[in-house]
Amino acid sequence: MEQRKVFINPQNNLLQLEEPIYKLVEVDQPNTFRNLFPYDEIPKIAFNDRIVPHNFPDEIFITDTTFRDGQQSRAPYTTEQIVTIYDYLHRLGGPKGIIRQCEFFLYSKKDRDAVYKCMEKGYKFPEITSWIRASKKDFELVKEIGMKETGILVSCSDYHIFYKMKMTRRKAMEHYLNIVRECLDTGIAARCHLEDITRSDIHGFVIPLCYELMKLSKEYNLPVKIRACDTMGYGVNFPGAVIPRSVQGIIYGLISHAGVPSKWLEWHGHNDFYKAVVNSTTAWLYGAAAVNCSLFGIGERTGNTPLEAMVFEYAQLKGSLDGMDTTVITELAQYYEKEIGYKLPSRTPFVGQNFNVTRAGIHADGLLKNEEIYNIFDTEKFLNRPVRVAISNTSGLAGIAHWINSYFNLKDKAVDKNDPLVVKVKEWVDKEYEEGRVTVITDEEILSQISKVKKELGIDTW
Incomplete structure (x- = not known):
């Protein structure tokens, strides 16, 4: 049996044992973690008291999904509304581009028109990216429009692999790797959206998949980013909680075992159990450079992490707004209510009529x-x-x-x-x-x- 190496960890100067390489665990039956997710009972939060260290990145930032996930739960925005909101996000993010990216659909003419008009603004930040179906035709469309990066759906729990995709884990991994290779073949950086990560087999599927994705990145010399998607809002931030529900456990595994750089790691949370904001902050604290948000939390079911919340979380963690113009948040709230006709609940923090x-x-x-x-x-x-x-x-x-x-x-x-x-x-x-x-x-x-x-x-x- 090959012995793992012992080396000095440059972050703390302590001897550390080389992390094991996790290989794909093929299973005949899906592992749906019924002990944690009994469908006829309330989900359970279990603990093993394995604590992982804080790993706050040198740089943290916010990415936006208002025009993607945010549009999946409401009437579509008009082209003009998208362009106006994009202007607001540019101002809000400030000169350092703390709001780093916005992702767009490309399916309809309206969506593509909005992309072209936003590109005409010439803003460095937020960078315009896309979210597409995993097909060669869509990759070519991304390249034609002139984008440098696109998001790709990569469902990673056995719920999706076995019940939705009707595949085995090995087939799913081969399928995803082929898709990402097709994307990289066109010269486009890939952003893999690991759907339903908080119900997935982290060591048996997620880490082996991401390890292979990092090898593809080196082969093509292009980024392959990882977005950890808490699709059902099951993530928890409690120290010592077990994976797959532990946010810090997931982030630690992706960085330490799969070799994903912090700058390519992103958390995408949902608010089903009222934990979207705290889970996003936890992802920052334990090594993810990016948190993915939507304005006012508008998104699928209970919504995404509210972007305006993470602006103030950023300031509290960093001790500075780093040039972000928070007065734009109020302007955005007024625009949504007066121009779009979206009524913000009156007690919503920072933007509700009665918040202060x-x-x-x-x-x-x-x-x-x-x-x-x-x-x-x-x-x-x-x-x-x-x-x-x-x-x-x-x-x-x-x-x-x-x-x-x-x-x-x-x-x-x-x-x-x-x-x-x-x-x-x-x-x-x-x-x-x-x-x-x-x-x-x-x-x-x-x-x-x-x-x-x-x-x-x-x-x-x-």
Whole structure:
């Protein structure tokens, strides 16, 4: 038996045993991990307490699937809408191109028109890439359009290999390797989308496949990127959880056993179990350079990792926005609501109508004294969204005073909660609820009442 080598790990200067080479494990029956995924029960999270080290890449970035996965769950965008959103993404990503790529469909004339018009912009970032069916004809189309990279569907769980594709693992591997070779033959870099990785046999199929893909990359001297797709949202970030559900376990295996460079490794998460954001952050922390997102999380079923969330995750991890213009997030939200007609849920972080609005009177009192007490950061600076209060039966004098000060931007001439104007408006609010009202007071109603009270009190400023 050949002995594995011992070498010094340059990252920590410790002796390390050479990682084993995993070979394809052919099976007669699919391994569907029924112990973890019993279909008639809730999926189980098991642990073996095998801990992998953090492996934060030198550079991390965001890739976008708004025009691909994001279009699979809603009415298609028009060509003009795609071009406008692409402009916004370019501005949001900043001069360093933190939003590194956007992927596009190429099937319809509308999609191709959008690609050509976005290419005419001449932006370095986001780079325009495609997602295609695995066929020679589609590879030629990618080359004709002038793209340097395309995504290819590579389903990797036995659910897909046996039940959907009706293949064995060996046949599936040969099929995928032939497809990627055809892509590389045209001079196009391949991005392999490993569908359903969190229900796949990581050591018995995924790592052997990726190891062979890396050999193809060396042969052609072209990148073969790996996108780890948590298609069903089963991934978990808990230390010591077992694969295939462990995000860090998957990333570690792809880097250490399959030899995938961090810069070619990407995480694509779904939100079925509310873990899309934390799993994407975990993928960054353990070695994936890229996380794949869609604007506002719009995507298949429960959606993808929201792009705007990962902008702020990036800043928290790196200690800097690195030139990203986060005010564009608010502009995008307004564009979606006013021009596209997409209504964002009001409590959505960063973009929802109520994300930095408080209703509790005691909170409003704190905001009036110092907004840092109840606001997550300077939302006016980063999102052009000053902190607000909504007026209800619990708002109190402080809430009404804060509403007036923020709405009219009365920084130097702020009204106090004991101001006669505030007291008069509070009397009207109290009367509304005493008479049986149960809904929040609208901005329009408050403005109307303020105008009326100002006349009564003879106030003509602001």
